[in-house]
Amino acid sequence: MPQTPLHAEHARLGASFTDFGGWDMPVRYSSDLAEHQAVRESAGLFDISHMAEIFVTGSGSAEFLDYALVGQASAIAIGKAKYSLICNVQGNIIDDLIVYRLADEEFLVIANAGNRAAVVEALEQRANVMNFSGVEDLSDDFALLAIQGPAATAILQTLTDSDLSILPYYSIGTGKVSGIDAYLCRTGYTGEDGFEILFSSDKAALVFDALITAGAISCGLASRDTLRLEAGMPLYGHELNLDINPYQAGLGRVVKLDRDADFVGKASLTALSTEDPDKQLVGLVGEGKRAARAEYLIYPTEDSTVPIGEITSGALSPTLGYPVAMAYVESAWSEVGNTVSVDIRGTRLQMSVVKLPFYKRSK
Amino acid sequence: MSNPTNLQYTKEHEWVSIDGDVATIGITAYAAEKLGDVVFVDLPKVGTSTTYMKICGEIESTKSVGELYAPLDGEVVEINNSVVSAPETVNTDPFGAGWLIKVRFTSLPELMTAEEYSALTGEG
Numbered sequence: 186m187p188q189t190p191l192h193a194e195h196a197r198l199g200a201s202f203t204d205f206g207g208w209d210m211p212v213r214y215s216s217d218l219a220e221h222q223a224v225r226e227s228a229g230l231f232d233i234s235h236m237a238e239i240f241v242t243g244s245g246s247a248e249f250l251d252y253a254l255v256g257q258a259s260a261i262a263i264g265k266a267k268y269s270l271i272c273n274v275q276g277n278i279i280d281d282l283i284v285y286r287l288a289d290e291e292f293l294v295i296a297n298a299g300n301r302a303a304v305v306e307a308l309e310q311r312a313n314v315m316n317f318s319g320v321e322d323l324s325d326d327f328a329l330l331a332i333q334g335p336a337a338t339a340i341l342q343t344l345t346d347s348d349l350s351i352l353p354y355y356s357i358g359t360g361k362v363s364g365i366d367a368y369l370c371r372t373g374y375t376g377e378d379g380f381e382i383l384f385s386s387d388k389a390a391l392v393f394d395a396l397i398t399a400g401a402i403s404c405g406l407a408s409r410d411t412l413r414l415e416a417g418m419p420l421y422g423h424e425l426n427l428d429i430n431p432y433q434a435g436l437g438r439v440v441k442l443d444r445d446a447d448f449v450g451k452a453s454l455t456a457l458s459t460e461d462p463d464k465q466l467v468g469l470v471g472e473g474k475r476a477a478r479a480e481y482l483i484y485p486t487e488d489s490t491v492p493i494g495e496i497t498s499g500a501l502s503p504t505l506g507y508p509v510a511m512a513y514v515e516s517a518w519s520e521v522g523n524t525v526s527v528d529i530r531g532t533r534l535q536m537s538v539v540k541l542p543f544y545k546r547s548k
Numbered sequence: 549m550s551n552p553t554n555l556q557y558t559k560e561h562e563w564v565s566i567d568g569d570v571a572t573i574g575i576t577a578y579a580a581e582k583l584g585d586v587v588f589v590d591l592p593k594v595g596t597s598t599t600y601m602k603i604c605g606e607i608e609s610t611k612s613v614g615e616l617y618a619p620l621d622g623e624v625v626e627i628n629n630s631v632v633s634a635p636e637t638v639n640t641d642p643f644g645a646g647w648l649i650k651v652r653f654t655s656l657p658e659l660m661t662a663e664e665y666s667a668l669t670g671e672g
Contacts, residue, residue: 201581216639217610218585407584407611474588476608500610501587530606530613 189234190328190389198403206299208235210406217407221503224375224412228334229404230396233381234389237301238327239308241292243319250284250292252448253311255431257441261286266355266372270439271296271307276430276453280304280421283372285357293357293368293383295329297421311449328389332401333379333412335546340399341380345369349380363395374409376416376544411500414509417468417542423479423497424466424511430454433462433513435541464494465519468543469527469536471508476501477527477534483514484526487533493518496527502543509543510536550662550671551576552643557665560601560617563643564659571620574647575607575638578669584609586638591616591627591649598622600657605648607638622653 186209195202200211211232213220223229241250250258256269266285270278280300285293296304305322312320332341342349347360347369357370367384384392397403410420419425424434431440431454440454471477476499483494499510510527518525523538555563561579565572580586588608598604598618605616627649631637638646660668 212611213584216585218587218636221610411610474608475590476588476610478613501608503610 187235189232190386191232191234191393194390194393195232195403200403200405203406205406206235206297208298210235211403213405213407214403217405217411218503220402220404220408221411223402224334224377224404224408225504226335228332228336228340228379228401229375229408230393230401231331231333231404231406231409232328232393233331234328234386235298236329237296237298237304237322237324238329238383239294239296239305240321240323241294241308241319242321243290243317245315245317246290246292246319248446249312249315249317249319250294251444251446252315253308254282254284255440255448255450255454256284257444258284258286258292260441263288264356264358266357266370268439270431270436271304272431272450272454273307273427274450274453276450276457277427278421278425278429278431278434279307279427281419281425285368285370287357287368300421326386327383328386328392330382330393330396331373331375331379332382332396333373333375333377335377336400337377337379340396340401341369341382343399344395354378362392365392367392374416374418375412376418376542377412377546410498411503414498414500414511415502415504415542415544417511419466419511420498430457430462432457433464433466435466461516463516464513465516466497467512467514467519468539468541469496469499469510469512469525470539470543471527471534471536473508473534474501475529475532475534476508477510477512477529477536482528483512484528484533485518487526487535489526493525504544508534508536511541514538551578551666553662555643555662556619556659557662558601558617558619558659559668560615561669562617562619564619566656569652570625571622571651571653572647573616573619573649573651574642575614575616576665576669577642578671579614580639580642580646583607583614584611586635589631589635589638589648591632592624594624594627596624598624598651616648618651619659620651620653620657621655622651624649625652626650
């Protein structure tokens with residue numbers, strides 16, 4: 186199973202490991218609740234070097250990405266980032282991505298580890314159609330660290346001469362971190378402020394150790410999952426997959442239909458945009474301490490035996506103290522305020538549909 | 549954490565402490581560690597009868613759900629209410645304050661020794 190360049194560091198820090206997207210990744214170091222809390226209250230450090238970095242460069246790169254993705258890369262200002270999706274011709278989601286514009290004709294696309302092959306294949310095939318040859322998968326050359334939490338920026342600032350305050354949310358800059366050249370991306374997957382730091386993989390341990398020494402708490406994927414769930418962020422394989430389109434996932438805003446040029450999935454997505462989706466992604470909250478978890482079935486009432494949906498992710502929210510979940514439910518039941526009944530291993534739990542996210546940081 | 553030698557064990561990672569005809573039951577440090585932070589325990593009511601290797605409760609962490617298997621036939625005589633209100637005790641003191649239930653047993657099946665259990669989990 187592939188490992189990130191920091192595997193030995195994680196083992197040294199006492200991490201337990203799990204298979205994630207085919208990678209042997211740290212799930213927790215000691216306590217996933219303590220790691221979750223560290224990100225909400227100070228700063229946590231995640232090794233996300235398993236994620237895919239695909240560079241798109243050269244003449245026609247903006248037009249190529251406009252064709253390959255459902256968002257409009259050409260509309261991203263230099264130094265800014267945009268959340269996007271890559272869909273198939275049917276309009277279903279191959280992956281969710283962040284697109285960073287590094288220069289006029291230079292983009293960085295970060296994709297999920299488990300979808301790396303599918304995304305690279307789709308991009309290369311679409312590049313052929315566009316007679317474009319600037320797609321380069323450089324995932325193996327890079328380490329990617331996420332430092333997240335209210336103290337993240339201050340901690341990172343102690344290791345770099347670049348002024349981090351000039352980088353707003355969803356932007357990217359360059360600088361040296363502990364003397365190592367890095368891209369500094371003000372993005373994340375926790376609902377907190379912070380940075381994702383991309384740099385040469387052979388310097389992974391140096392930068393990781395420097396950030397830990399500077400005060401960041403090493404965090405595993407267990408806490409990353411509860412953090413992103415509280416922040417209402419989808420996880421591919423749970424909320425998103427090849428049977429889901431952006432309108433079902435509540436990501437219609439990401440699809441830019443209002444442009445002349447064609448893009449993969451445009452015809453299907455145009456049709457889908459005009460109809461009500463059959464099912465929709467919702468947030469659910471309940472009382473008590475019992476979590477509704479992925480794949481549990483949802484019924485309209487306690488007595489009903491005909492399911493109207495399924496949980497995609499769920500946990501007892503560490504920050505809020507009550508169960509939260511994301512789920513697909515038939516559209517008739519998706520309105521905020523509606524109550525549903527979830528089968529938790531034979532016991533029913535009443536949950537209410539709420540607006541996502543469950544947790545929003547105070548600015 | 550090593551497995552105390554005065555306890556007996558099941559392959560489903562329960563430990564059992566025998567005192568007369570009452571068995572105190574909990575989950576092992578190995579099981580607690582695998583689960584991660586325990587946030588909820590669902591224990592059987594006092595008076596419930598238990599059947600050897602049938603599920604009689606649940607231990608939930610943020611990431612997963614673990615099942616509590618009854619290590620013997622009998623009747624629940626006491627449950628640990630401090631663990632119900634502070635489930636993290638299962639992680640901090642699995643073999644002590646983190647005990648889960650007490651069962652008055654009718655027969656005592658053959659359980660594992662600490663040595664056999666450590667061999668099973670590869671801790672030996």
